[in-house]
Amino acid sequence: MKTVYTGKVWKFGDKISTDLMVPGAKVLAHPNMSPQEAARFCMSANRPDWAGTVQPGDLLVGGVNFGCGSSRNGSGPLKALGIACVLAESISRIHLRNAVNTGLPTLVAPGITSFVEEGQRLRVDIASGEVENLDTGKTMRVQGWPADSPPFQILMAGGLDEFMRRKVREAGLVGR
Amino acid sequence: MGMTIAEKILAAHAGVNSAKPGQYVWCKVDATGGHMLPALERLGVDRVWDPEKVFVVDDHQAPPPTIDAANHVKNVRRLVKKYGIKNYFEYGRGGILHQVFAEHGMYAPGDLVAQGDSHSTSGGVFNACVTNAALDGVHILAFGELWFRVPESVRVVLNGTLPAWCVGKDVILKLASELGTDFGLYRSIEYVGPVASQMTLAQRWTITNMGVEVGAKFAIFEADEKTDEFLLGRVSRPYTRVTADSDASYAAEYEFDLSDLVPMVARPGDPGNGVPAEAVAREHVKIDQAFLGSCTNARLEDLEVAARILKGKQIHPDVRMLVSPSSQEVFGHALKAGYLGILAEAGALVEHSTCGPCYGGHLGVLGDGEVCISTSNRNFQGRMGSPLASVYLSSPATVAASALAGEIVDPRAYL
Numbered sequence: 001m002k003t004v005y006t007g008k009v010w011k012f013g014d015k016i017s018t019d020l021m022v023p024g025a026k027v028l029a030h031p032n033m034s035p036q037e038a039a040r041f042c043m044s045a046n047r048p049d050w051a052g053t054v055q056p057g058d059l060l061v062g063g064v065n066f067g068c069g070s071s072r073n074g075s076g077p078l079k080a081l082g083i084a085c086v087l088a089e090s091i092s093r094i095h096l097r098n099a100v101n102t103g104l105p106t107l108v109a110p111g112i113t114s115f116v117e118e119g120q121r122l123r124v125d126i127a128s129g130e131v132e133n134l135d136t137g138k139t140m141r142v143q144g145w146p147a148d149s150p151p152f153q154i155l156m157a158g159g160l161d162e163f164m165r166r167k168v169r170e171a172g173l174v175g176r
Numbered sequence: 177m178g179m180t181i182a183e184k185i186l187a188a189h190a191g192v193n194s195a196k197p198g199q200y201v202w203c204k205v206d207a208t209g210g211h212m213l214p215a216l217e218r219l220g221v222d223r224v225w226d227p228e229k230v231f232v233v234d235d236h237q238a239p240p241p242t243i244d245a246a247n248h249v250k251n252v253r254r255l256v257k258k259y260g261i262k263n264y265f266e267y268g269r270g271g272i273l274h275q276v277f278a279e280h281g282m283y284a285p286g287d288l289v290a291q292g293d294s295h296s297t298s299g300g301v302f303n304a305c306v307t308n309a310a311l312d313g314v315h316i317l318a319f320g321e322l323w324f325r326v327p328e329s330v331r332v333v334l335n336g337t338l339p340a341w342c343v344g345k346d347v348i349l350k351l352a353s354e355l356g357t358d359f360g361l362y363r364s365i366e367y368v369g370p371v372a373s374q375m376t377l378a379q380r381w382t383i384t385n386m387g388v389e390v391g392a393k394f395a396i397f398e399a400d401e402k403t404d405e406f407l408l409g410r411v412s413r414p415y416t417r418v419t420a421d422s423d424a425s426y427a428a429e430y431e432f433d434l435s436d437l438v439p440m441v442a443r444p445g446d447p448g449n450g451v452p453a454e455a456v457a458r459e460h461v462k463i464d465q466a467f468l469g470s471c472t473n474a475r476l477e478d479l480e481v482a483a484r485i486l487k488g489k490q491i492h493p494d495v496r497m498l499v500s501p502s503s504q505e506v507f508g509h510a511l512k513a514g515y516l517g518i519l520a521e522a523g524a525l526v527e528h529s530t531c532g533p534c535y536g537g538h539l540g541v542l543g544d545g546e547v548c549i550s551t552s553n554r555n556f557q558g559r560m561g562s563p564l565a566s567v568y569l570s571s572p573a574t575v576a577a578s579a580l581a582g583e584i585v586d587p588r589a590y591l
Contacts, residue, residue, distance in 0.1 A: 015357065015446055017556040024536035025561050028236070031248040045563030065358040065391060069556055070535070071294040071310040093362055093393050094294055094308050101311035149200045150323035160311050164219055168318055174220040 001156050003127040005085035005105060006134070007059040010050070011118040012043075014063035018095060020046050021067070021074030028072060039077035056082030059122055061112050063088065067095020075102040085124050087112045087131070087142075100151040103159025109142040126155070178421025180329035181396050182364035185305040185418060189288045190324075197328040197427070205309075205316050207231060207282050209273065210264075211292035212313035213255040224259045225320035231263040231277045231291070232256055233270040236531045241538040271503030271529030274298040274385065274471040279505050284407060284415040285399045290322050295471050295553065297387030301380045302407070303399035303418055305364070308388070327393045328427035329364045329420075334371035336435035341587050344379030345473055345551065345571040347371070347432075348386045349440035353450030355430060360392030363427065366420060367397050371434050377402045378475040385472045386553050389447040439586055442569040444555050453574055453586040461568070462494070465548040466579035467560075468519075469500030469527070470534040473551035473572050476509050482576035483515035485591060486522035492582030497524040497575075498540045504529050524579070536561040549578045 026041045027033055042051045060078065066088035067074050075098050078086065086099065087109040099106035105126045109115075112131070116122055120135040129144030145152035157163035168174050179187065179194060187195035189203035210232035216224065224230055232252065240246035256264045263280060270276050274295055283289060283302040290296070290309035299306025309315075309322055316322050334347065351359075365387060372380065380397045387395025397403075399417040407415075441456045443449040468474060468482050479501060491497050499519050501507040507529055510516050516526050527533075533540030534552040542548055542561035548568070550560070555567035568584060577587040 017554075017559075019536075019554070019556040019559050023558050023563075025541055025558070028535065029242070029537050030244055031237070032244045045558040065361065068357065068391065069294065069388075069554055071292065071308045073310060090358055090361055092391060094310060094388070097312060098310050146200075149325075150202070151325075160314065161215075161219075164314060164318065167315075168219055168221050171319070173223075173318060 006123045007057045012062045017069035018074040022072040035080040039080035042077035054081040060086045067092040073098045075099040075104040079104045101160035178423035180420045180424045195326045199326045206287040207289045208316040209291035215314040216317045224317045227260040230261045233265040235272045272471045275503040281410040284411045285417045294388045297395045298385040300384040300396040305394045327364045331429045333431045334369040336433045342437045344382035346440045348383045349450035352448040357448035358391045360390040364394040365392045444566040456584045457586045461584040464546040466497040467550040470552035472553040474502040478572040479510045479515045483518040485576040491523040491579045497579040500527040
C-alpha cells in the first residue's frame with residue numbers, strides 16, 4: 001500500500017462523532033446492511049447531501065476529537081465513499097484504531113484546520129508526516145506513522161483483514 | 177523512574193520491566209468479548225485462543241426487533257457453540273455487557289482486557305486496564321494478544337465531600353465541561369482523592385464508564401474494600417491491587433474540590449455541554465421522554481433513588497419514562513426490593529436490560545423535535561433517534577424529578 005495521497009479536501013468541524021458517520025437508527029439497527037448502502041447515511045444528520053457528492057480519491061479534514069463516541073466503525077463508510085485519506089486536529093483512540101484496521105490512511109494533524117480550506121488540494125505522506133497544500137504551496141509536518149509500529153504494518157497490509165490473513169497462515173491456524 | 181497504574185499493567189502483560197508513554201507493545205490480554213467471532217470464522221480459524229476468556233452477550237438488539245437482527249444473533253449462538261464459549265448469557269439472564277461481564281468475574285485488579293463496545297473503559301472501576309478493541313477483537317480471539325501504544329497518564333484528584341443529590345454522574349459531567357471531552361485522549365486517567373474513596377462502587381463505575389466520553393483509553397480507580405466486596409464470589413482467581421509509584425510521571429494533574437458541586441445537566445450535542453441543572457431549570461425545558469437506563473446509570477442505587485423520588489406519585493401526563501436496569505441481575509434485585517413496582521405504579525414503562533434506547537436502536541427511539549432527559553452517556557445529534565431530537569444528560573435523581581415535573585428541574589429545588 002502506498003504512503004502518499006493527493007486529493008481534494010472536504011472539511012468538517014470539531015467533534016464529528018461516529019454516531020454521525022454510522023447513524024444508529026438508520027444503520028446499526030440493520031446488521032446486514034452492506035457498507036455501500038450504509039455509506040449513503042454517512043453524515044446525513046449534519047450534512048445531508050454530502051455522501052452523494054464525494055468523489056473517489058477525495059480527502060477529509062476534521063477538527064478536534066474526530067470520531068468521538070461509539071466504537072462503531074466510522075472509517076467503513078468513509079472508505080466505501082472513496083475517501084483516500086483522513087487528517088484531523090485530534091482523533092478519538094477507537095476511531096483511529098478502526099481506521100488503521102480498515103486500511104483507511106488516517107493521520108493526527110494538529111494545525112490542519114487553519115492550513116487548508118475546503119476544495120483545496122493536499123498532498124499527504126503518512127510515513128514522513130509531510131503535508132503540502134498544493135493550492136497555497138505551503139507545507140507542514142506532523143508525526144507520521146513509525147515504520148516499525150504495528151499500526152503502520154497493519155495499514156501497509158491494507159487493513160487488519162489482510163494483516164490477519166497472513167498472520168494466521170504463518171501461525172499455522174489455517175490450512176493445516 | 178516510577179510507573180503509573182497503566183504503565184505497570186501494560187508492562188506486566190507485555191513481559192517487560194518498564195513501559196514508557198509512546199512505546200508500542202504487544203500485550204497478552206486477560207479476556208475479550210466475542211463480537212468478532214464472525215470475522216474469525218471468515219478467516220478460517222477454527223478455535224479461539226482460550227474459550228474460557230471469551231464473554232458474549234447480545235445487548236444492543238435484545239431481543240431482536242427485526243428479522244435481520246434475529247438472524248444475526250442466531251449466528252452468534254451458533255458461533256458460541258462452535259468455539260466452545262461458556263460465558264454466553266441468553267436473554268433474561270444477561271443484560272448490558274459491561275455490567276453482565278463484571279457480574280460474571282471478567283475483571284479483577286491488575287487485569288488487561290480489551291473488548292467490543294466503546295464503554296469498555298467502565299471496567300477500570302475494578303483497578304484494571306479495560307478498553308475497547310473493536311475490529312481488533314479478531315486478533316485477540318486468534319492470538320490472545322493485542323498491540324498498545326503506552327499512553328501518557330493523567331491524575332484527577334477528587335477533593336472534598338459530595339453534597340446531597342450529587343453523585344458520580346454529576347462529577348463526570350462537571351469534569352467533562354471543565355476539562356473538555358478530549359482531555360483523556362490517548363491517555364490513561366487515574367482517579368484518586370477523598371471523593372474517590374467516599375463514592376460507592378456504582379458511582380465510580382459511572383465515571384469510568386464515561387471515560388470514553390472524555391476520550392480516555394483507560395479510566396482507573398484504585399481498589400479498596402468496596403471493590404473486593406463486589407468481586408467476592410464473582411472472581412475466584414487471586415488478584416493483586418495496583419497502585420502508582422510515588423515517583424510516577426503524569427502528563428497532567430487536575431484537582432477538583434467537589435464540596436460545592438451542584439446537580440449537572442449536559443445540554444444537547446455533546447457530553448461536555450454540562451451546566452448546573454438550575455440553569456436549565458430556569459428555561460423550563462419541557463420533556464417528552466425520561467430515560468433511566470444504560471451501562472452508565474441503571475444500577476441498583478440508581479433505581480433506588482428514582483423509586484424514592486417517584487414513590488406514591490404520578491409521572492407528568494405529557495412524559496413517558498422508560499426504565500431499563502443495567503443487567504437482569506440488577507433487575508432481579510430491584511424487583512425484590514420493590515423499586516420496579518414503585519416505578520411502574522408511578523407510570524414508568526419498566527423494560528428489560530438493554531442498550532436499545534441509549535443508542536437509538538429500539539425500545540424508545542426519539543422522533544423529530546422530541547426532547548429527552550437521560551441517565552445515559554451520549555447526547556450527540558441523532559444519538560437516540562431523530563437528528564432533530566434533543567437529548568440532555570443527567571443523574572438518575574435529576575431524571576426522576578424531571579419526569580415528575582414534566583420539564584428539566586434541579587432535584588434539590590424540586591424535591
